Amino acid sequence: MVLFDNSIIRLDYNPATDIMEVEYPDLHDYLLSEIKRSIDTLLDTMKHYDVKRLLLDSTRTIISVDDEQRREIATYLAAGMTMTRVQKVARVQSASASEETTAQNNIRHIQKALTLPFELQNFINKTLAVEWLIGKSK
DSSP, rough: OOOEEOOOOOEEETTTTEEEEEOOOOOOOGGHHHHHHHHHHHHHHHTTTOEEEEEOOOTTOOOOOOHHHHHHHHHHHHHHHHTTTTOOOEEEEOHHHHHHHHHHHHHHHHHHOOOOSEEEEEEESSHHHHHHTTOOOO
């Protein structure tokens, strides 16, 4: 069921699996304040529905900001998620090798800077991510 939808993010929640799916937003400098507000909505919704599993889909994300701004948004999201009861976060990787390299660097930075109380895994496709979230993968 769609819980929220705007031009930045769409929150789709499946109560049967307790998985909230969100496409990682396009990152453009003129949208950064709106992206943060949308992340706040995501976090509030996760708290309200007590979401334990989150699927972040980065496959179609378009990025036109510098690495520092990307890191800022990723850190803002990760820090906010530490205030929820999420247990597992699956990230579906970008198809772009250069985008994925930067994303992996940001993830390493976040894992060093924050103590994440949830598991975080990257996947090459949504099927594998969902299997891991619901506990069917090894």
